[in-house]
Amino acid sequence: MSRPGSDLTLLLLAGFRTLADQGAAELARRGHEDVRPVHDFALHAIHSGADSASELGRRMSVTKQAAAKTIATLEERNYVAREPDPADGRRVRLRVTDHGLAMMQLGQEIFDELRERWEAQVGAESLAALEETLRSLVGDNAIRLDSPGWLARDMDAVSPPAPADRG
Amino acid sequence: MSRPGSDLTLLLLAGFRTLADQGAAELARRGHEDVRPVHDFALHAIHSGADSASELGRRMSVTKQAAAKTIATLEERNYVAREPDPADGRRVRLRVTDHGLAMMQLGQEIFDELRERWEAQVGAESLAALEETLRSLVGDNAIRLDSPGWLARDMDAVSPPAPADRG
DNA sequence: CTTGATGGACAACCAGGTTGTCTACCTAAG
DNA sequence: CTTAGGTAGACAACCTGGTTGTCCATCAAG
Secondary structure, three states, rough: OOOOOHHHHHHHHHHHHHHHHHHHHHHHHOOOOOOOOOHHHHHHHHHHOOOOHHHHHHOOOOOOOHHHHHHHHHHOOOEEEEEOOOOOOOOOOEOOOOOHHHHHHHHHHHHHHHHHHHHHOOOHHHHHHHHHHHHHHHHOOOOOEEEEEEEOOOOOOOOOOOOOOOO | OHHHHHHHHHHHHHHHHHHHHHHHHHHHHHHOOOOHHHHHHHHHHHHOOOOOOHHHHHHHOHHHHHHHHHHHHHHOOOOOOEEEOOOOOOEEEEEEEEHHHHHHHHHHHHHHHHHHHHHHHOHHHHHHHHHHHHHHHHHHHOOOOOOHHHHHHOOOOOOOOOOOOOO
């Protein structure tokens, strides 16, 4: 039974998983056992401006409650610090700690290494072509970093029905 | 901040998600609202021989308990039927119902259509090259259909530590 | 000062997984 | 025939990451 459509889908999943799993494993090996890709992802979002639970939730297409939970574990593990916003009594400002920055840095190095390894395996041209093709296919959805549960655990993914959060 | 490694990873994820989400949506539109890709996946496994909870668990790299839960919902929704095995008093045989077969069929059509749409967008050669490159990169992990939670919900992914199930 | 929107917290609940434990049943070895 | 070991399945407790729903404090605008 040949099923080109499913095969392609699974192939993309396998590719993602291979990279993600290896990345997570390497990250663990280098001292960040308590991190999951969601965490790295959330950290990037926070660092690039999503400095409150609500905002983080928006960026990740997740309810603010879910974002708050993520933040709570991030804070527990010292990747992020929470400080009251002097200018707005409702808000609690988020700040990526040095430990968090180190993890982000490490994560970037690791993934870049993994990509280089792939380049060595199939050649720079093939890989570049793959990226180009994929990029033009996914278009807008490309780097929409709103990967809800998509990066949880060692990696998971959920595409919830665009939470409204009537709260 | 250019991060080639992360970008590639996210690109693969985006590709997978695009296909998976569109597929799930289309499946819902055509009458299978209560299905998630895991279900389609499990159905295939069952249909191709994993006709017991334990075996299904093995195929999906998930505990037999988790498999049993999936089976329970599949049975509830009439995609699968459970019948005692006349030859082995311990086993409960699984059988994909007509409704289940119809869903599998529909799913295949949908995903094939999606692939064709992609082919039309970037050309058959590019897409074939992409598949070829990816296939050679993921190698063994390729069609390892053991995508645990990886397909749950509208799609999620988990890579659990190869459950042993001491039960 | 009231009204409405926003930020955050809390509780209840769900899906999908994992352990751990227990029973029933098959099988092979004495 | 009996017993010991392994396998199938069920049940319960628990975890994670998400979702509602609700409520309060605070800001911003009229």
